[in-house]
Amino acid sequence: MTPYHPGTHLIATLDCTDTCLLQQFEEYKALVDILISTYELKKLGEVYHNFLPAGFTGIVCLSESHLSIHTWPEYGKINLDIYLSNYQKENDGIVDLVFEAIVQFFKGTILDIQKLKR
């Protein structure tokens, strides 16, 4: 049996001054689908939900683990998790690339970031 290879779980909070993209999930979901395709990740399913009056949550279950986002437009904040296992291939670099793409999409400032090996 191959030894267990811990993956990287990146946990971040972003600050966003332009909160338009934090209101509803549709544009973010389109970005995530492109990233999943670009980096050859495998989506098993997803849940997206728009809150009233604004803000959304989205969870994508991947064969490699998961992505999650919770937005707080009233505070200009985003809670983000990107967790990719290295079970079938080395995905540590992809965690960083996905994170950079999401930060760029929201024009976010990183308030807090942690990387757990798990």
Add this chain to the structure above:
Amino acid sequence: MTPYHPGTHLIATLDCTDTCLLQQFEEYKALVDILISTYELKKLGEVYHNFLPAGFTGIVCLSESHLSIHTWPEYGKINLDIYLSNYQKENDGIVDLVFEAIVQFFKGTILDIQKLKR
């Protein structure tokens, strides 16, 4: 506007010697549904997936944030996330109660646990 109240995100790895419950999601899902009902959390959607030959992943999207699990029966390991915001009510105590119930269900030993305020 009420100030932002960070919630608790509990991130843990469990070791399980009895790996029967790590094979397929059905019994764990039933537990989670009971916990959601007991602690009056609001489920927005969920994705569960059984891998072949064994192991599962499950993500429950909550109005309060999310629960996720990834099991590795071949290594006797579980990766668990329980993240509940305190936006509508104080949920820090419920994070602990949900975690204790899941540890007990799997008869798990805690290999690693972290609690992030976010």
